[in-house]
Amino acid sequence: SQTIHQWPATLVQPVGSPLSLECTVEGTSNPNLYWYRQAAGRGLQLLFYSVGIGQISSEVPQNLSASRPQDRQFILSSKKLLLSDSGFYLCAWSVPLPGDRTDTQYFGPGTRLTVL
Amino acid sequence: ELKVEQNPLFLSMQEGKNYTIYCNYSTTSDRLYWYRQDPGKSLESLFVLLSNGAVKQEGRLMASLDTKARLSTLHITAAVHDLSATYFCAPGRLETSGSRLTFGEGTQLTVNP
Numbered sequence: 537s538q539t540i541h542q543w544p545a546t547l548v549q550p551v552g553s554p555l556s557l558e559c560t561v562e563g564t565s566n567p568n569l570y571w572y573r574q575a576a577g578r579g580l581q582l583l584f585y586s587v588g589i590g591q592i593s594s595e596v597p598q599n600l601s602a603s604r605p606q607d608r609q610f611i612l613s614s615k616k617l618l619l620s621d622s623g624f625y626l627c628a629w630s631v632p633l634p635g636d637r638t639d640t641q642y643f644g645p646g647t648r649l650t651v652l
Numbered sequence: 653e654l655k656v657e658q659n660p661l662f663l664s665m666q667e668g669k670n671y672t673i674y675c676n677y678s679t680t681s682d683r684l685y686w687y688r689q690d691p692g693k694s695l696e697s698l699f700v701l702l703s704n705g706a707v708k709q710e711g712r713l714m715a716s717l718d719t720k721a722r723l724s725t726l727h728i729t730a731a732v733h734d735l736s737a738t739y740f741c742a743p744g745r746l747e748t749s750g751s752r753l754t755f756g757e758g759t760q761l762t763v764n765p
Binding site (some may be wrong): 568570580581585588626632637638639640641642643644645646 | 656682683685687693694695696697700702740742744750751752753754755756757758
């Protein structure tokens with residue numbers, strides 16, 4: 537069965553510091569991978585998605601970046617954090633199958649980031 | 653740009669009662685997902701609706717989709733405390749890069765004894 541891991545689970549960082557969040561998926565190959573951010577009490581905002589190694593699409597211009605160095609690894613980074621970067625960061629995966637229109641996205645446990 | 657509106661945003665109901673959560677979206681989508689989120693936790697997939705008139709049921713929850721009205725509903729039957737959570741709808745489109753979802757703001761449901 538497939539599992540998705542994120543770390544760290546919780547992070548407190550000062551403004552201006554760098555960021556690296558990691559997401560890995562097990563039990564599947566060539567997944568689509570997604571990074572979302574959820575502000576407190578709000579819905580999810582898609583930040584980045586990737587359909588393969590080195591292929592990153594950005595949804596929202598910001599000071600964040602994403603990379604996919606391996607098939608099942610997705611990294612979210614920042615060189616300098618802003619206060620507005622605080623939130624709950626969720627990684628998700630899906631595997632679109634031929635003839636199956638479901639393509640459900642499955643979410644990881646998330647990283648709660650507080651920027652002070 | 654696809655806009656998604658859920659209502660109500662907050663719902664407090666008694667155990668045993670029925671209620672419906674509504675999800676309206678602004679442009680054509682070819683699928684719609686419902687997710688559940690417990691406080692401080694991640695999202696759990698509940699339903700995926702792929703066609704007009706689709707209806708899915710799991711326990712006390714039933715979801716339906718009307719693509720012509722751009723409306724999905726999540727009906728709760730005889731609510732129990734365990735259903736307390738935030739529920740999100742997310743219409744989407746399947747593209748070559750996978751499904752692109754737009755999430756609503758969520759409906760925070762509290763079921764009181």
